[in-house]
Amino acid sequence: MFRKTFLVLTLFLVFACNEDSKQREEIDKINIEFKVERFDQKFANAEPEDLPQLKRDYPFLFPAQYPDSVWVNKMQDSIQLELNTEVTAAFKDFSKEEDELKTLFQHIKYYFPSFKAPTVITVTSDVDYRNKVLLTPDFLFIALDTYLGKDHQFYMGIQEYLKKNFERAQILPDVASQYAERYVxxxxxxxxxxxxxxxxxxxxxxxxxxxxxxxxxxxxxxxxxxxxxxxxxxxxxxxxxxxxxxxxxxxxxxxxxxxxxxxxxxxxxxxxxxxxxxxxxxxxxxxxxxxxxxxxxxxxxxxxxxxxxxxxxxxxxxx
Structure with missing residues (x-):
């Protein structure tokens, strides 16, 4: 009896592993095309004379009710400059996250074929931790200054239960959460x-x-x-x-x-x-x-x- 039960269990596990492997192969073949726009870097490297071009390229990031002087002052603001420095140091290379996002998008499309990958835009947000990730029909915004690590100096005074998720590894689960809310x-x-x-x-x-x-x-x-x-x-x-x-x-x-x-x-x-x-x-x-x-x-x-x-x-x- 024991041998029969063991054999059935073994066959079940082998079948399950084969099914999982086959599914992964199908997901890996799904074609997903999307762009990552490093707006955080472009803004960090911009001079006041670059502002008109930035506004043309990213009009949705420059609300019309704010005059140009607001953005010029922000470019030169000491706190913004420090944010730029820290985010650039931490996220000089975003390729790992880009690969992870591609895999996530492939999985979403596998289960929901009508899914269309967004344009991903990385930004800084004055550490707006209530909006670490924002999703619109066409764009996915990721505020990199909210993922610098729970012990970063920018997060002094923020409660520990919030800071624990200000880690780089949390970007992907946070993005997945935003998409899950669309389907549930x-x-x-x-x-x-x-x-x-x-x-x-x-x-x-x-x-x-x-x-x-x-x-x-x-x-x-x-x-x-x-x-x-x-x-x-x-x-x-x-x-x-x-x-x-x-x-x-x-x-x-x-x-x-x-x-x-x-x-x-x-x-x-x-x-x-x-x-x-x-x-x-x-x-x-x-x-x-x-x-x-x-x-x-x-x-x-x-x-x-x-x-x-x-x-x-x-x-x-x-x-």
Missing amino acids: PQPQKKNFLATMLYYGKLLYLKDRWLPDTPDFEKIGYTEEELKWADANEEQIWRYFVDKELIFDSDTKLYSRFLYPAPFSKFYLELDNESPAMLGQYIGWHIIRDYMDKNDVSLQEMLDTDAETIFNKAKYKPKK
Whole structure:
């Protein structure tokens, strides 16, 4: 009996590996063309007399209500000059990120054939960390001054839970998040479960699009935070169940368990040990279980309501 079970398991793993390898080959063959425009460098190297040409090339970056004097002053501003120096030193070569973006775009197009790659424009943003990545129908803007490393001097005074994701490695997951929001429908119901699974769907798209990215980077955790969540998955779920939070519509649960914060708020002594967004973490695992146990396409999952997914996932947290 043991030999038969072992043989079946071995054949299953071999088949799964072959399917994964075949899929990767298909994705690698997808033709993706896009440009990376280093506006940050062009602005850093510009003189006042270059401003008219910059405005012609990038009119969307120069709002009409601001006179030219604003941009000339910015070119000569000491803080902007320091930003230019630090970003140039850190991102003199952007080729690695360009290759990673190409692979991401190939994955998105594989699952969503109508996808069109954008023009990627790198900028500085006065460390506007609330808008590290901005996506429009034609352009993808990446603010490089928000990815200089969590210990950079520019980030003094910013809370640690935010700074931890000001790392270069976070560019790709942040871009993937922006695209995932385009493909995941907003939840039909406004309760904790539906919102958990909305975030779970976003993270599951990252599973498909970023197969080589560690889970902790997909969700925006440190390695230690993900280890804590993994070690306490059963206790997190039991708390949600015991407190009858699953179908609760109290929006305060979002700030407690779904949004970025210093920690999750169980109102227990362990709060300071816990990472934020544990509702997203649980929603992610429910979606993974649903996809593992049901023969459905990615699009079918995205279109399926939360209660159906929850019932069919038969989610059981790791002990």
